[in-house]
Amino acid sequence: MAEIIQRDGTWAFDGSTVRITPGLHRSVPLFRQTYGEIAVPIEAVAGAVYEPERKRGRLRLRLREGADPLLQATGGRLPEAADPYRLAVDVDRSGIAEYVAEEIRRALLLEQVSVEPAASYLLPGPPVPVSVRSSDGTVSFDGTRVRIDWSDTSDRVKRATGPRIIGVPDLVRVEWLPNSGYEDGCLRFVTRDAGPSRPPAEKDPFALDLWGSTRRDLLTALVATAVVARLPHPSAGADERVAQNGAREGAQDAAPVPLGAPRDAVDPGQPRVPRQDHHDVLLRRLRELGELHRDGVLTDEEFAVTKAAVLRGF
Numbered sequence: 001m002a003e004i005i006q007r008d009g010t011w012a013f014d015g016s017t018v019r020i021t022p023g024l025h026r027s028v029p030l031f032r033q034t035y036g037e038i039a040v041p042i043e044a045v046a047g048a049v050y051e052p053e054r055k056r057g058r059l060r061l062r063l064r065e066g067a068d069p070l071l072q073a074t075g076g077r078l079p080e081a082a083d084p085y086r087l088a089v090d091v092d093r094s095g096i097a098e099y100v101a102e103e104i105r106r107a108l109l110l111e112q113v114s115v116e117p118a119a120s121y122l123l124p125g126p127p128v129p130v131s132v133r134s135s136d137g138t139v140s141f142d143g144t145r146v147r148i149d150w151s152d153t154s155d156r157v158k159r160a161t162g163p164r165i166i167g168v169p170d171l172v173r174v175e176w177l178p179n180s181g182y183e184d185g186c187l188r189f190v191t192r193d194a195g196p197s198r199p200p201a202e203k204d205p206f207a208l209d210l211w212g213s214t215r216r217d218l219l220t221a222l223v224a225t226a227v228v229a230r231l232p233h234p235s236a237g238a239d240e241r242v243a244q245n246g247a248r249e250g251a252q253d254a255a256p257v258p259l260g261a262p263r264d265a266v267d268p269g270q271p272r273v274p275r276q277d278h279h280d281v282l283l284r285r286l287r288e289l290g291e292l293h294r295d296g297v298l299t300d301e302e303f304a305v306t307k308a309a310v311l312r313g314f
Contacts, residue, residue: 002103004059004096008032008081008088011059013103016042018061020084029082031218035070035126038084042111044068044122048104050089050097059097061085061104065117069125069229074221077178082218117235125229132219135179135212136202139187139223144168146189146227148208157306160289161205166191168230176224178210179217185210187220189227205309285310 003012009023009032018040022032044067051058063071063085070084080086089097131140137150137158148164158164172190179185186201187208194206201209210217286307293303 002100004087004089004093004100006087006089006093009084011061011087011100013100013107015103015107018042018045018104020061020087022084029079029218030215031078031082031221032084034219034222035084038123040068041122042104042107043113044118045104045108045113046115047108048101050094050101052091052094055091057089057091057094057097059087059089059101064113064115064122066120066234067118067122069121069123070221070225072121072234073174073176073224073228074178075176077176078221079178079218119235120233121229125225126222128226130222130226132216132223134187134208134210134217134220136208136210139208139220141223141226143226143230146171146223148205155202155209157199157203157309158205160292160306161309162285164205166206168227171227171231173231174224174227176221178221179212179214181214185217185220187224199305203305205306 001012001014003010007023007025008028010019010021012019012021020038020040022028022036024033040061040063044063045061046064047062049060049062051060066072087097128141128143131138135151136154137148140147140149144167146164146166146168150158150163166189170191170193172192172194175186175188175190177185177187184201187210188198188201188204189206190198191206198204198206201207202211208220210220289303289306289310293300
């Protein structure tokens with residue numbers, strides 16, 4: 001067993017798994033504490049290195065491309081302190097850090113782990129259900145559907161569309177950009193029927209605009225990762241992606257789906273809703289938007305964007 005314990009966390013390697021546990025010190029970012037312990041199988045590792053510095057060195061674990069949904073979702077944009085695959089090491093523990101890195105590298109050689117990109121996710125991502133309250137609203141994911149409930153400070157275009165519910169089969173990808181404190185971030189859910197051009201995050205009813213607490217908004221990466229882990233793997237071809245999405249839709253089709261109703265708005269535990277009822281709901285929502293437009297609450301541009309979002313939802 002090769003193990004190193006530091007203020008920011010503990011790394012333990014038993015020859016087959018690198019177990020990374022966040023520290024309890026108040027300096028450990030909220031994201032790391034919330035994400036919790038990560039068990040990285042040696043098959044997902046591409047390399048390990050210790051980088052010495054004058055005051056505190058860095059122990060880094062490099063994963064194979066496509067092995068981890070967290071790295072796929074965040075695209076290397078996590079702040080260094082929140083990155084679970086980097087550990088700050090005190091100078092007097094540099095020898096132990098070197099030993100841990102060497103043991104991981106030796107195991108990679110013995111197991112002959114491929115350096116090629118992984119064909120599937122080798123880590124599971126965060127458990128579901130998961131829910132995060134951000135500056136723009138609360139985003140939740142139960143494993144099959146994403147739900148966004150807007151906050152009182154959200155743009156009126158978003159609040160006019162009501163809560164946004166998106167089924168996994170309707171998703172193409174998730175785009176995540178952290179709030180840096182200098183520039184706003186966003187969490188955007190791109191659906192199959194999304195056009196080539198999209199409104200800015202603050203007006204997009206399929207996106208959260210991250211402009212508030214950097215510490216809290218970073219937690220949206222939990223939801224992004226959980227969703228990405230359940231989307232077709234990036235290595236899947238176009239035909240395979242269609243098949244995987246079709247399989248997910250088939251699972252949802254097992255429950256009775258009201259004709260003409262948006263699939264992601266159906267609760268299998270509820271009775272069938274007649275098509276006419278959904279038509280009435282759509283007309284009522286459009287009338288409400290028309291009244292807001294006539295009263296000057298919504299501009300021409302905001303009305304067009306909101307109307308398109310409502311029609312797309314139905």
